[in-house]
Amino acid sequence: MRVVSPDMARVAGMHHDMEAQALQAVKEHAQAEKDSLELPFHRNPREKYAVFRALLQHEGLPPHEKAYNRISHEAVTLMAAGGETTASTLMMAVYFILADKKNVLSRLRQEVESLMANKASRPSIADLECLPWLTAVIKETLRISTLTARLTRVAPEETLQYKDWVMPAGTPISMTLREISLDPEIFPSPMEFRPERWLPSNPNLEQCNRYLVAFSRGSRMCIGINLAHAELYIVLAALFRYKEFELFDTARERDVDFTRDFFVGETSASAKGVRIRGVMGGAYVNWGEVIHVNYHIARLEVFQVSFL
Numbered sequence: 001m002r003v004v005s006p007d008m009a010r011v012a013g014m015h016h017d018m019e020a021q022a023l024q025a026v027k028e029h030a031q032a033e034k035d036s037l038e039l040p041f042h043r044n045p046r047e048k049y050a051v052f053r054a055l056l057q058h059e060g061l062p063p064h065e066k067a068y069n070r071i072s073h074e075a076v077t078l079m080a081a082g083g084e085t086t087a088s089t090l091m092m093a094v095y096f097i098l099a100d101k102k103n104v105l106s107r108l109r110q111e112v113e114s115l116m117a118n119k120a121s122r123p124s125i126a127d128l129e130c131l132p133w134l135t136a137v138i139k140e141t142l143r144i145s146t147l148t149a150r151l152t153r154v155a156p157e158e159t160l161q162y163k164d165w166v167m168p169a170g171t172p173i174s175m176t177l178r179e180i181s182l183d184p185e186i187f188p189s190p191m192e193f194r195p196e197r198w199l200p201s202n203p204n205l206e207q208c209n210r211y212l213v214a215f216s217r218g219s220r221m222c223i224g225i226n227l228a229h230a231e232l233y234i235v236l237a238a239l240f241r242y243k244e245f246e247l248f249d250t251a252r253e254r255d256v257d258f259t260r261d262f263f264v265g266e267t268s269a270s271a272k273g274v275r276i277r278g279v280m281g282g283a284y285v286n287w288g289e290v291i292h293v294n295y296h297i298a299r300l301e302v303f304q305v306s307f308l
């Protein structure tokens, strides 16, 4: 596979890696049960195999749901659903914050400084969520970066009617969330980054909140919404509180706007990515490294990297 399709080989490699870890977790769990040992508390995010342990220790799950080749799929889903989504949202947020330093960054920094007086400050996520401008920046980024895939739903037993169309039970129907996020009747000038939409001064705030669908809605909406929010709040507050960055050779049309659908949106094939550099040191920082940091967060090592 490495020769025919190196990219697919990496995906297969991730599956193998997760299977190996799941197998190890299952073995350790079985041994601990045999020895009547108590394994470390699974809710500790620094604990190895924390997610696997949570599943293995869950009393409501039948044994076949705890097989290593079953729980390894949960790990792959978490990595796939939780990695690229948050990474690309963060990438876009960094672009929009730095693209308008005067209005967006300066206000953000002022707000974050009020909570993080010095490098020892560790505000809670609840405190960060109370910051109106940071919240507005995150919501506006989520709106513009809403994923591109068509999300399918099937009503197995119900006939559905939409205007003149009748859809018999069992018919798969789908739409993209972007049709809502970028609807000019709900969000005027939808491609413009305007965090002000999300402030109480907007008389249409209620409508905006109602149509913020980046995590979808209903019974199949994103289960990682709270983790994603935590990552976005912590990383953006930490990144812009102390470090001075500027965009480097980054063009919105080429490097930011989506032109391709890979479930999450992708930029054009000629994109160089959002690149930033430290203003003081002059050293270039490729945003890819920050995405790498984000992948660690997606693996729940959030506190190790939260304040850079």
Ligand code: HEM
Residues within 6 Å of the ligand: 077, 078, 079, 081, 082, 083, 085, 086, 089, 147, 151, 152, 214, 215, 216, 217, 219, 220, 221, 222, 223, 224, 225, 227, 228, 298
């Ligand atoms: C900004 C970040 C994220 C965005 C925009 C996002 C968006 C979404 C959306 C729109 C769906 C619904 C798909 C559908 O309706 O069929 C979804 C599902 C899902 N998300 Fe997220 N997500 C994010 C982060 C995360 C994180 C951090 C995790 C976990 C680590 C995660 C795990 C999942 C899972 C497991 C599902 C499938 C739920 C199901 O089918 O019941 N997501 N996500």
